[in-house]
Amino acid sequence: MSRTHQEHEEHRDLGDREKAVLDKIRRGLVYTETEASFQAPQRRPDLVFAYNHTPPDQPERRRELLVAALGSVGERTVLLPPFHAGFGSNVHIGDDFFGNVNLTFVDDVDIRIGDGVMIAPSVTLTTTGHPVHPSRRADFGRFSEPIVIEDKVWIGSNVVVLPGVRIGYGSVIGAGSVVSRDIPPMVVAVGVPCRVVRAITDEDLTTRTAAED
Template sequence: MTKQTLTEKEKMLSGALYFPSDKTLQNERAQAKRICQRFNQHDLDDRKNSRKLIKSLFGETKGAWIEPDFYCDYGYNIFTGKNFYANHGVVILDAAPVIFGDDVMLAPGVLISTASHPLDPELRKKGLETAKPIHIGNNVWIGMGAKILDGVNIGDNAVVAAGAVVTKDVPPNTLVAGIPAEIKKTT
């Protein structure tokens, strides 16, 4: 039996070390950036076509309102529930799936990144990285400038305070703040 070699994209989507410099991945990121560029330069009075661009970019959306400027890596790994809202300057680095529940609001300047680089300097020097999915529950509000790191799950009804850096899971019905984010209140 022949051993099947995984593509870099398959490695990326499985959470294994992969080379983001792979031609296929470079081309997919370039395509997503072209769509983001068109979206960001689109006529603000033509929201219908702006939404069509987002729908063509995302893996799935049940209703998204996004303010320009918006940026992502691939787009096809972003899944939004109903009533998703992203304010100006949101960046989603979606090398792995980013799944949003219903009624999620992102304030200006939110950064969500599924990608990470190895701690081992030799692996970093080779250009390898990993990606872990991020899940954000229903009725979540993420404050201005917050950063959500790879592998994090945010529970329903949670609030992430402005400027927080979320490095671990956030339980439902909590407010987290700080660097790194810690539970400040149960709602």
């Protein structure tokens, strides 16, 4: 076998191995750091660092860096620095988003955030977990499942959203909650683990108002 042909075969095998690992990740199976090492070029730590150190009087530069750092960014987006992201490229944010300080994206796979979402300080959205048995955590063994946050959701301070969770339209997640399962639309949910405590109704239109009509 010629050297050129051998190199071609090696590149083809590498492509096949990458596809196999990506399929494993998509299925929520355990994969290792070594297996996923080919994804390293998708990480954008320099852009995240630059964003976090850009002065507040340079909003256009911040916007430019955010668009470059994340997978997609909508219009009228506010994300207060610092924020943190494992990749950045797997984060997708809709229009009219507000994210307060110390928002952490563990985005080994997609995190998709809809329009009009508000996130309070020190929230973690993590798509990745690790097996319980220590022998399966060798070489940083892990599994990843995407997170979806639908339109108009409000997430309180110090919330952790775990892999595979979908939070439905308009729902409110109380401060300090750990969200380990899907939350339906238009509810208030709180706790560890996070549970629905009530529906959001028209009566909520009259609460916390400055004056009566």
